[in-house]
Amino acid sequence: MRADPDPPPPVDPAGLVDQRLVRQLAEAAAAQVGSGAVQLLGDGGLLQALAKQLIERALELELQEHLRGPGTDDPAGVAGGSGAPVGHRGPNGPNGARARRLQTEIGPVEVRVPRDRDGSFAPRTVRPRARRLPGLDRLVVSLSARGLSSAELVAHLAEVYGVELSRETVSVITDQVLDELADRRGRPLDPVYPVVFVDSVRCGRSGGPLVHLALGISADGLREVLGLWPAADGERWPQVLAGLSERGVREVWVLVGDAGAGLAEAAAARWPRTVVHTSVAHLLHAALRHAPGEDWGGLARTLHEICTAPTEAAALERLGRAEREWGPGHREVFRVWRAAWPLLAPGFRFGPEARRLLAGGGALERLHARLRRIEQSAGRVRDERAALKRVYLATLALESPAGARRPWTGDWPTVREELRRGSRR
Secondary structure, X not given: OOOOOOOOOOOOHHHHOOHHHHHHHHHHHHHHHHXXXXXXXXXXXXXXXXXXXXXXXXHXXXXXXXXXXXXXXXXXXOOOOOOOOOOOOOOOOXXXXXXXXXXXXXXXXXXXXXXXXXXXXXXXXXXOOOOEOHXXXXXXXXXXXXXXXXXXXXXXXXXXXXXXXXXHHHHHHHHHHHHHHHHHHOOOOOOEEEEEEEEEEEOOOXXXXXXXXXXXXXXXXOEEEEEEEEEOOOOOOHHHHHHHHHOOOOEEEEEEEOHHHOHHHHHHHHOOOOEEEEOHHHHHHHHHOOOOHHHHHHHHHHHHHHHOOOOHHHHHHHHHHHHHHHOHHHHHHHHHHHHOHHHHHHHHHOOXXXXXXXXXXXXXXXXXXXXXXXXXXXXXXOOHHXXXXXXXXHHHHHHOOOOOOOOOOOOXXXXXXXXXXXXXX
């Protein structure tokens, strides 16, 4: 008996592209595109024609693979466009094609999706009943993450790409990120994180749902969103830290967050050797609430100078001098700073680069700023599901391909060693 041939590899549409052909097409179209005789995007654009050919060829090859079975004498697959495959002994075979208009990231594309006789063909290139390619969904999610409201996004897609989507469809597409978030919230984590920032993010300046966020710096110095959790007012960090521990985190060198939220106690119960450092950004906001707006700039510079002192003794000396210079009218500002000193002081055991990282929290500040922009354009949210979706979309920009593989600081090995030594004292 003849052995069955090995199954063919899955169809890869990207592998269908002949680079020489692409160059020839580009050269042939260059002059016409430059003169305006040929357009790239929109109805009738060059990229639409290329996408149509690529998608239909990929579907054709997928059908051949589907129809090729153990009894097929011709391993090359289907012969011709309308007959049964050569040597095919079963009742199945090609059965024409159905036209479908696909919305893609380069505009609408009309393609013919082939069928088989018994209706068992389910192509991967164009999913059954799909009206959009995955690339368009990714584009919608990316634009939403950058603060476009549904109405702005719909108008942008129609104007630039000729793609017509409804606001309801945009909402359905962005809802898919909640499934992705659920998967990510259960994924295993690294056993060691040199730094973990935790924060409570409120969608809306007042009255909106609260979301807990954990942002880690891995041993390689890479930024990683560890998780998002819905949280009712009053719920704090024990559940979040327990969740990280259950997913494999055995050691956190420095935990940075709001000192007033019971974070130190929760960390001591989970990781006794972890150094807890108060968030300078949170502390600064809490202190400046007790000062008039015209003094915020000067006070912020003064307080930052205290944090960058070379030693704890020098920082306390600067703090006393600042209290005298600013006078009794700003007593409450410095009272807040002194009350938080037990969770600021551990920072002085680290080197200057590590302290700059712990005090900066730049990624979290950018996240808050992005959420404020989204709120201005898209309005407030009132339920936890919508709040989780909005915060997760905002965090996607933190993990964009441009910065996902770039260490948090330029000299990460030096900073990591500073963090390791300081956390062992």
